Amino acid sequence: MPFVRIDLVEGRTLEQIHTIADAVQECMEEVFAAPPRDRYQVVTEHKPGRIILEDTGLGLERTDGVVVISVLQQGRSAEQKQALYAALAERLELKAGVRPEDLMVNVSENTRADWSFGMGRAQFLTGEL
Template sequence: MPIVHIYLLEGKPQTYLQALGDSIHQALMETWGLPEKDRFQIFHEEKAEHFKIDHFAYLEGEGVQRSDDVIMIQITTSPRTIQMKRAFYKRLPDLLKDSIGLSPANVFINVMMTDEEDWSLGIGKTTLIEKLE
């Protein structure tokens, strides 16, 4: 049950945001085996003065040239393998290029892993542990 925070500049139409969220969830279902109904996404639309992502300075030699369309995706999740994370990192930019025309250089992803006991999804239970018992 990952929680996905999506940061981007304000002003995109709802259809763009919907396609963005759909693509992220599709990539998670394909690469992490998430169920269709395991979708927890929070969109953070920021004013330009509150969203400072360098376009060229960092990793310029790696061919990463971002534009103002850059999105930052931060995922908090229970443990995932490096293979799962790499598959997600590879799949998502392809889906976003097809769905909203986003350049792969504009897809910035950060995955933060937690332990299973760090999750309570309601009613006071350590859901990921108690569900398994």
């Protein structure tokens, strides 16, 4: 059950934003084996200049087309994470025109006890999920 935050600079159309979100979900299903309809995404648009991504000495030239994807998940291997980074770069460039240089992805882990899907219950712990 990946939870995904997508941060980008404002100026894209709603259709472009949905294309990005859909491409991310496709990668979650294909690479992280997320079930269909197991989709939890928050998209946040920022004014120009509000996302600052330097290149850490890698020589990346960023534009205002930057997209930051943060994934909170459980139990994926280093190989799956690397496959996700590659799939996202390829898919977002192909479907949404996001330059690989403008994509930054981070993946963090948590536990089953860290989730409540509503109703004030920890559904993974109560056996509802």
